[in-house]
Amino acid sequence: GENVEQHPSTLSVQEGDSAVIKCTYSDSASNYFPWYKQELGKGPQLIIDIRSNVGEKKDQRIAVTLNKTAKHFSLHITETQPEDSAVYFCAAGGGSYIPTFGRGTSLIVHP
Amino acid sequence: EAGVTQSPTHLIKTRGQQVTLRCSPISGHTSVYWYQQALGLGLQFLLWYDEGEERNRGNFPPRFSGRQFPNYSSELNVNALELEDSALYLCASSYRSGANTEAFFGQGTRLTVV
Numbered sequence: 001g002e003n004v005e006q007h008p009s010t011l012s013v014q015e016g017d018s019a020v021i022k023c024t025y026s027d028s029a030s031n032y033f034p035w036y037k038q039e040l041g042k043g044p045q046l047i048i049d050i051r052s053n054v055g056e057k058k059d060q061r062i063a064v065t066l067n068k069t070a071k072h073f074s075l076h077i078t079e080t081q082p083e084d085s086a087v088y089f090c091a092a093g094g095g096s097y098i099p100t101f102g103r104g105t106s107l108i109v110h111p
Numbered sequence: 112e113a114g115v116t117q118s119p120t121h122l123i124k125t126r127g128q129q130v131t132l133r134c135s136p137i138s139g140h141t142s143v144y145w146y147q148q149a150l151g152l153g154l155q156f157l158l159w160y161d162e163g164e165e166r167n168r169g170n171f172p173p174r175f176s177g178r179q180f181p182n183y184s185s186e187l188n189v190n191a192l193e194l195e196d197s198a199l200y201l202c203a204s205s206y207r208s209g210a211n212t213e214a215f216f217g218q219g220t221r222l223t224v225v
Contacts, residue, residue: 032212034213034214036216042218042219043115043117043201043216043217043218043219044154044201044216045216046213046214046215046216049213089153089154098144098156098159098167098169099144099156099203099214100156101146101153101154102153103152103153104153
């Protein structure tokens with residue numbers, strides 16, 4: 001089955017800095033890569049996703065890049081704000097029909 | 112439009128008891144996924160239901176079971192509760208089957224086993 005590795009497990013940045021979270025996947029059949037943000041006490045919220053026919057997708061301060069050859073994808077957050085502090089999960093899907101998640105990255109943005 | 116709703120939000124059970132958790136998907140969604148999120152761990156896949164059928168299950172013992180009703184709502188049952196079953200149980204729904212479609216999560220049910 002699919003295996004998703006996510007790094008780092010914790011990321012601490014100053015407000016205004018950029019943050020990058022990286023994920024790798026194992027199943028070359030995976031073709032859909034969503035990112036979720038989970039705030040304390042809440043369920044994960046879909047924030048951006050990318051499909052395998054696209055190399056990059058941007059939505060305001062958030063961007064995701066995908067390298068299918070290397071089987072890795074990344075989340076980029078620019079101009080971070082304290083409200084960006086949360087746990088971020090990457091996922092890969094399409095091959096096994098079960099969305100497989102990374103272990104999560106705890107992002108802390110210091111004011 | 113209402114999102115995915117789960118009930119109850121919190122509950123406390125004693126070891127050995129049984130529990131039922133409920134999930135209502137977004138209107139029009141036919142697929143429901145259940146995940147377990149233990150403290151400090153990621154999302155562990157439990158069960159996937161689509162069109163009323165169980166399509167796949169994760170690496171969990173048979174005491175974890177569930178079903179999906181004709182209206183696509185779902186319930187997760189856990190028998191013979193163990194302390195390590197304490198976790199946040201998350202339900203997600205998508206409008207069609209396949210892991211290449213957007214899945215939306217509910218707020219989760221926080222289960223504490225004492």
